[in-house]
Amino acid sequence: MSTLNEVADGVWVRQSGWMWTNSIVVRGDDGLIVVDPGITGAELDALADDVAALGIPVVAGFSTHPHWDHLLWHPRLGDVPRYATAENAALAAVAQDRARAMAAESAEGVPLELVALVQPLPSDDDANPLPGALIVHNAHAVGHAAILLADRGVLLAGDMLSDIMIPLFDPRQDDQLGAYETALAQLDEVIDTVDVAIPGHGAVAPTNAEATARLAADKDYINALRRGDEPADARLGPHAEWLDGPHRSNVERARG
Incomplete structure (x- = not known):
């Protein structure tokens, strides 16, 4: 099973066995942002272990686009805001049931109640946690x-x-x-x-x-x-x- 590897300063990647999917962790000014975490429940749990070992709090999540495998989360990553573009957030809300059904079919052990719970990034730059x-x-x-x-x-x-x-x-x-x-x-x-x-x-x-x-x-x-x-x-x-x-x-x- 893959581990969390630092590929650049403050940027870590962990690859899933499902479709070679990359979970990305980025260090921001106030803590870590977890981008597109996945895929199975066991892999999400292992990702949470790796993130905890960094000793830096998770402050936010981010979804790059509204496909089910990029809309996942795990409670051990924290009850933090999970952001997306406005278009992504709108589509995820409409397709939430379908995304959860697809996750249930393809990714064993995923916390289905946390699938597709994303919101638009704040328009205020001071409230935006992304460092890029x-x-x-x-x-x-x-x-x-x-x-x-x-x-x-x-x-x-x-x-x-x-x-x-x-x-x-x-x-x-x-x-x-x-x-x-x-x-x-x-x-x-x-x-x-x-x-x-x-x-x-x-x-x-x-x-x-x-x-x-x-x-x-x-x-x-x-x-x-x-x-x-x-x-x-x-x-x-x-x-x-x-x-x-x-x-x-x-x-x-x-x-x-």
Whole structure:
């Protein structure tokens, strides 16, 4: 089982056995912010052990986007505010029952009563616990947010810039190609400042060269779909049959 590893100053990552999902812990001015914790109840309990060992209080949680595996929590992480973008919070409230049902089906032992209890970040900067800047877009999911910790050269990318996962479209939106193009352009504006990129699923990109290569791979995939071509993407192939269905769906939606 994975442990909590410090990948940059005051930034720790613990990877789940489920879909290589990354739980992220960030040290802020007043304490720790836990981002997208998961996945199973046992892993959340182990994450809480690791966090407690840091000896720093948890002051908040954050959800990067409104998919069930990014809306989890554990009581041992604390009864603290759990934040999201306004769009994420609104969608999570509407889809709370569905998110809990999906968590029950896929993640044994998850405290279901704590799934999807997120609220919009406060508009007052003094009340905002995040030590970085949000990059908000609608690729992959409406209300998706990356967090740029500029002082540490770290990008918390949410479900972008993965070494194992191609761009995945949100069926609630008609123009996911456009949403991805906008999001990737936003990330392109800051990628030169990034030394470490942490995706929602997959390995941490430990260098700027790797983070830049991941961004280029996502761009190439989207550009190929825009042209009507079959993407030549190393993340696809016999080693990743689980992506065949989502990829074919992306192709059909891009052509539609």
